[in-house]
Amino acid sequence: xxxxxxxxLAGHGLIHDVTPDNAGWSHVGFALHRLxxxxxxxxxxxxxxxxxxxxxxxxxxxxxxxxxxxxxxxxEVFEGTPPHALYVPADSAWKAEAATPCLLAVCTxxxxxxxxxxxxxxxxxxRADRGTGSNLRHIHNIAMEDREVAQSLLVTEVFTPAGxxxxxxxxxxxxxxxxxxxxxxxTYYHRLNPAKGFGIQRVFTEDGSLDETIAVADHDVVLVPxxxxxxxxxxxxxxxxLNVMAGPLRKWRFAAHPDFxxxx
Numbered sequence: 001x002x003x004x005x006x007x008x009l010a011g012h013g014l015i016h017d018v019t020p021d022n023a024g025w026s027h028v029g030f031a032l033h034r035l036x037x038x039x040x041x042x043x044x045x046x047x048x049x050x051x052x053x054x055x056x057x058x059x060x061x062x063x064x065x066x067x068x069x070x071x072x073x074x075x076e077v078f079e080g081t082p083p084h085a086l087y088v089p090a091d092s093a094w095k096a097e098a099a100t101p102c103l104l105a106v107c108t109x110x111x112x113x114x115x116x117x118x119x120x121x122x123x124x125x126x127r128a129d130r131g132t133g134s135n136l137r138h139i140h141n142i143a144m145e146d147r148e149v150a151q152s153l154l155v156t157e158v159f160t161p162a163g164x165x166x167x168x169x170x171x172x173x174x175x176x177x178x179x180x181x182x183x184x185x186x187t188y189y190h191r192l193n194p195a196k197g198f199g200i201q202r203v204f205t206e207d208g209s210l211d212e213t214i215a216v217a218d219h220d221v222v223l224v225p226x227x228x229x230x231x232x233x234x235x236x237x238x239x240x241x242l243n244v245m246a247g248p249l250r251k252w253r254f255a256a257h258p259d260f261x262x263x264x
Contacts, residue, residue: 004223004225005216005223014032014033015032016189016219027110028185028246029244033104036098038097041096043093045092046090048109049088049153050108051150052104053084054102055103055191056072057101059104063088070099078159087115087116089117090151111152115151137158139157139158140157143155143156144252154250155244157242158241161233173245180253181253188216190221191241197234199215200234203229204228
């Protein structure tokens with residue numbers, strides 16, 4: 001199995017726990033909790049900020065500063081509605097108490113500044129279409145750079161229709177050379193519809209020093225430390241992924257693979 005592919009740790013409780021230490025990088029963390037009604041998860045943020053995304057289900061979310069009440073709307077991710085999300089700053093804490101069965105994603109990166117705990121969605125999140133033909137996909141920008149809501153984190157979710165490509169043409173963001181390119185680590189949390197299907201993600205560099213082609217299953221996480229990272233949804237299989245990006249600069253600047261310039 002590819003060293004970039006993370007299988008779920010369990011079927012319940014803490015499903016994923018990607019940290020800078022176990023990923024071998026500096027910025028991005030990603031955790032996923034599956035909770036039954038009445039169960040809870042909580043954490044101190046320390047020197048890291050967090051964005052909590054209710055991928056599925058409803059939970060009561062709170063920080064020491066405020067109780068945000070019950071959040072969440074979609075009970076199944078492929079309903080496609082915008083997610084409920086909450087920003088939690090560094091040197092704070094959060095708690096989630098499940099009101100229904102729920103999947104809670106915890107996206108983290110180094111934090112700081114004057115950011116306060118606040119709701120990030122569904123208000124302010126509008127579906128956008130990107131690409132054409134078999135490259136069409138649907139985007140929910142939860143916390144990209146046009147929303148000045150975080151110190152480091154960039155978070156978005158993407159719905160790729162069956163038979164379509166996504167994160168395509170191949171592109172990379174692995175050099176700290178703004179404005180040409182920014183250096184951003186990235187995780188992909190994948191969901192598939194139907195769940196017993198599979199998707200494909202390739203992570204590769206132009207010099208061939210990294211070249212992994214991964215068959216992803218429902219709930220897999222793929223790490224993208226560098227290189228190009230396109231995805232494909234087979235005929236009959238819809239694909240969803242939640243992206244977390246962070247690096248030295250909270251800007252998303254990338255370069256397309258030079259061999260794919262003919263795609264425009």
